[in-house]
Amino acid sequence: MGGMDRVRAAVQRLRDWIGRHGAELRLGVRITVAGVLAYALAHLLALPQGYWAVFTAVIVIQASIGGSLKATIDRLIGTVGGGACGALVASLVPHSDPVALGAALAVALAPLALVAALYPSFRVAPVTAIIVLMGSAGQQIGPVLSALDRVLEISLGSVVGLGVSLLVLPARAHALVAGAAGRTLGLLGRLMTALMAGLSGGADRAALQRLQDDIRKALFRLAMAAEEARRERDSRLTEAADPDPLLRTVRRVRNDLIMIGRAAAEPLPEPLAARLGSPLSAVADAVSAFLRDTGAALAARRAPPALAAAEAAFEAYAGAMAELRRSHATQDQPSDAVGRLFALGFAFEQLRRDLKDLSSRASELAAPA
Numbered sequence: 513m514g515g516m517d518r519v520r521a522a523v524q525r526l527r528d529w530i531g532r533h534g535a536e537l538r539l540g541v542r543i544t545v546a547g548v549l550a551y552a553l554a555h556l557l558a559l560p561q562g563y564w565a566v567f568t569a570v571i572v573i574q575a576s577i578g579g580s581l582k583a584t585i586d587r588l589i590g591t592v593g594g595g596a597c598g599a600l601v602a603s604l605v606p607h608s609d610p611v612a613l614g615a616a617l618a619v620a621l622a623p624l625a626l627v628a629a630l631y632p633s634f635r636v637a638p639v640t641a642i643i644v645l646m647g648s649a650g651q652q653i654g655p656v657l658s659a660l661d662r663v664l665e666i667s668l669g670s671v672v673g674l675g676v677s678l679l680v681l682p683a684r685a686h687a688l689v690a691g692a693a694g695r696t697l698g699l700l701g702r703l704m705t706a707l708m709a710g711l712s713g714g715a716d717r718a719a720l721q722r723l724q725d726d727i728r729k730a731l732f733r734l735a736m737a738a739e740e741a742r743r744e745r746d747s748r749l750t751e752a753a754d755p756d757p758l759l760r761t762v763r764r765v766r767n768d769l770i771m772i773g774r775a776a777a778e779p780l781p782e783p784l785a786a787r788l789g790s791p792l793s794a795v796a797d798a799v800s801a802f803l804r805d806t807g808a809a810l811a812a813r814r815a816p817p818a819l820a821a822a823e824a825a826f827e828a829y830a831g832a833m834a835e836l837r838r839s840h841a842t843q844d845q846p847s848d849a850v851g852r853l854f855a856l857g858f859a860f861e862q863l864r865r866d867l868k869d870l871s872s873r874a875s876e877l878a879a880p881a
Contacts, residue, residue, distance in 0.1 A: 535575070538681040543573045546676040550669045559665050568669025573677060576685035577749055578740030580677035584670045590636025591666040597624055597637065598644030599659035616645055640666070685741035686752040690810045690877050692734040696762055697807030699727045701800040703769050708796035712789070713779040720773075727766060734759060753876040761873050764866045765803070771859035775852045781845050784853065787836060791829040795860065798825035802867060806874050816874040819867060826864050833857055
């Protein structure tokens with residue numbers, strides 16, 4: 513019986529692992545299928561160096577269809593441009609000895625390197641020119657046919673890679689956007705709690721810095737996913753909502769929290785803390801919970817939670833501030849503390865508007881019921 517329990521526990525751990533790494537497993541399947549299919553086609557077509565088709569098919573496969581589409585376009589542009597330049601230089605510049613070959617490489621690489629630096633889509637072009645020049649030096653078929661072979665092999669791999677991305681366990685970039693936005697909002701929820709702790713002197717500066725670093729990385733991944741999703745929309749591969757409004761809103765929320773962090777960097781004087789501590793704590797808890805729950809809803813493609821708790825907390829804080837002003841309780845307090853308090857109120861108003869917008873944007877990405 514104990515042995516069966518261990519087996520069931522092992523099976524459950526395996527299922528949990530598969531559930532956590534489903535996207536990576538699907539990507540692995542797509543890469544494997546693309547590589548094998550490219551090899552089979554290259555063999556059937558008797559391509560002289562079919563491994564270039566296999567390399568390209570594997571390289572083109574990305575985490576989403578939008579990413580694969582960009583990789584395919586870049587690969588084809590770079591291959592055609594680099595192959596044409598390499599063939600032209602190989603035809604016009606003698607390169608039968610090492611010194612001459614070095615000179616020919618310099619002639620071909622100089623313009624292609626500049627173009628690749630200016631236009632990243634051409635970054636494969638210098639590599640293709642090198643392959644054509646150095647490969648054709650020892651071949652009898654000539655530089656033009658050598659360039660055509662490279663273009664054909666890499667084009668075949670690109671088409672296979674894109675086709676597999678579209679047909680084999682396809683991953684839409686909008687799902688990546690939802691997941692990346694969910695992770696970012698979860699981090700922002702933690703940041704709200706950590707920043708507001710500064711008003712009571714409980715902020716951990718080292719932990720805050722690590723959290724800010726994680727948020728920057730998460731925002732970068734979200735921006736990359738949004739770019740891939742945008743490419744899918746532009747290519748008419750999806751009817752999903754435009755991801756840019758969500759990206760802009762998440763960035764605004766992060767900027768709001770930066771403003772809050774500046775205003776909450778130091779503890780409030782005791783008289784102000786005594787009267788505002790409870791409303792401020794309620795705002796911190798409600799906003800943090802809303803951000804975390806919205807992040808979880810996005811990752812699961814569900815409708816976002818209601819904003820009622822955060823709205824009530826903001827209203828309660830505004831009421832406490834109004835009462836503070838009516839009682840003239842700020843008159844005897846340090847001017848810098850009063851200034852930070854009013855800056856905090858302004859940041860709360862900005863955040864309140866952006867949270868409403870975030871709720872709308874998250875609703876757009878929720879899967880249809």
